[in-house]
Amino acid sequence: MPITVLVRSTTSSEARLTFDGMQSIVLGRGASCDVRLPDASVSHRHASLRAQGMDFVLVDEGSSNGTFVGGVRVAPRTSRIVRSGDVVRLGRVWIELRVDQSPVTRDIGSATREVALALVSQALAAMGTDLTAKVRVLEGRDQGLALSLEVEGRTYTVGRGPECDLPIADGDASREHAHVVRRGAEVRVRDLGAKNGTWLGEAPLPGDRDIVWRPALMLRIGRTVLALEEPVGDALARIESGPDEPLPDDEPMPAPAPSSPAVEPPSGIARETASAAPVAVVPTQPATPKARPRGGWAPADLMVMAAAIGVLALSLAGLIYLLRG
Numbered sequence: 625m626p627i628t629v630l631v632r633s634t635t636s637s638e639a640r641l642t643f644d645g646m647q648s649i650v651l652g653r654g655a656s657c658d659v660r661l662p663d664a665s666v667s668h669r670h671a672s673l674r675a676q677g678m679d680f681v682l683v684d685e686g687s688s689n690g691t692f693v694g695g696v697r698v699a700p701r702t703s704r705i706v707r708s709g710d711v712v713r714l715g716r717v718w719i720e721l722r723v724d725q726s727p728v729t730r731d732i733g734s735a736t737r738e739v740a741l742a743l744v745s746q747a748l749a750a751m752g753t754d755l756t757a758k759v760r761v762l763e764g765r766d767q768g769l770a771l772s773l774e775v776e777g778r779t780y781t782v783g784r785g786p787e788c789d790l791p792i793a794d795g796d797a798s799r800e801h802a803h804v805v806r807r808g809a810e811v812r813v814r815d816l817g818a819k820n821g822t823w824l825g826e827a828p829l830p831g832d833r834d835i836v837w838r839p840a841l842m843l844r845i846g847r848t849v850l851a852l853e854e855p856v857g858d859a860l861a862r863i864e865s866g867p868d869e870p871l872p873d874d875e876p877m878p879a880p881a882p883s884s885p886a887v888e889p890p891s892g893i894a895r896e897t898a899s900a901a902p903v904a905v906v907p908t909q910p911a912t913p914k915a916r917p918r919g920g921w922a923p924a925d926l927m928v929m930a931a932a933i934g935v936l937a938l939s940l941a942g943l944i945y946l947l948r949g
Contacts, residue, residue: 665715764848796846
């Protein structure tokens with residue numbers, strides 16, 4: 625049975641990752657985690673989800689700030705059964721679990737990176753940081769010149785010709801030497817059949833396809849060396865490599881309202897009763913919600929909206945704290 629992890633501390637529509645349920649799913653701040661949660665209060669390897677018979681269990685992996693199902697803490701290095709619709713807190717980040725027949729996420733590595741980048745992007749945007757990726761000349765006659773990749777999907781041309789988006793004064797460069805394009809969180813580059821070739825790191829670029837350009841690699845055109853600057857990616861790397869941030873005992877951690885009604889598993893794989901869990905089960909909300917007054921908002925609606933806004937604000941505050949540190 626597939627299991628879906630919804631990251632509730634982001635407004636991104638991509639904050640949903642569905643796994644086949646047969647593997648151990650690692651949740652944490654580290655770049656190698658299956659669900660990457662870039663908040664300093666989340667440990668590098670914080671918790672994991674594992675199939676146990678017909679159930680799923682959540683295991684705290686010795687995290688600094690604890691793992692909570694609702695308001696109940698899971699003891700370090702122990703597990704508890706979780707069910708569809710449970711909300712889980714890791715540090716200050718809330719996630720929601722769904723056990724249903726959702727299609728499994730393709731390319732989970734890229735998808736979880738997109739979720740992590742969305743969280744960081746929100747924090748940087750709240751700080752007023754320019755999030756635009758740029759290509760900058762590090763070495764050559766045009767040292768310091770930069771090209772902003774502002775339009776996603778647009779193809780930018782680098783070369784010796786004055787009509788290029790990034791014209792470089794390099795006699796070894798072709799008039800139109802290479803193309804650069806930003807697609808989502810990735811920047812890709814392609815050699816245009818240049819006479820002297822284009823090098824990414826230590827490897828020459830093929831001329832028949834786009835190649836992902838990672839910020840750690842320099843692009844060389846003739847005697848000109850170009851670097852890729854990605855503010856969001858750079859910030860994500862700093863967060864993932866930093867130390868855990870201790871949470872103050874009095875920091876409020878309001879649980880988010882369920883995003884949608886929990887999907888019950890098929891009757892043939894009914895879950896165990898609550899008494900099988902090693903800790904107390906968080907009480908559930910009444911099954912039948914009160915009707916909203918016609919033409920206005922009920923007090924419960926306002927409370928749900930306030931809680932959701934509070935959760936997002938807390939997550940952004942944590943990221944801003946680390947980025948300013």
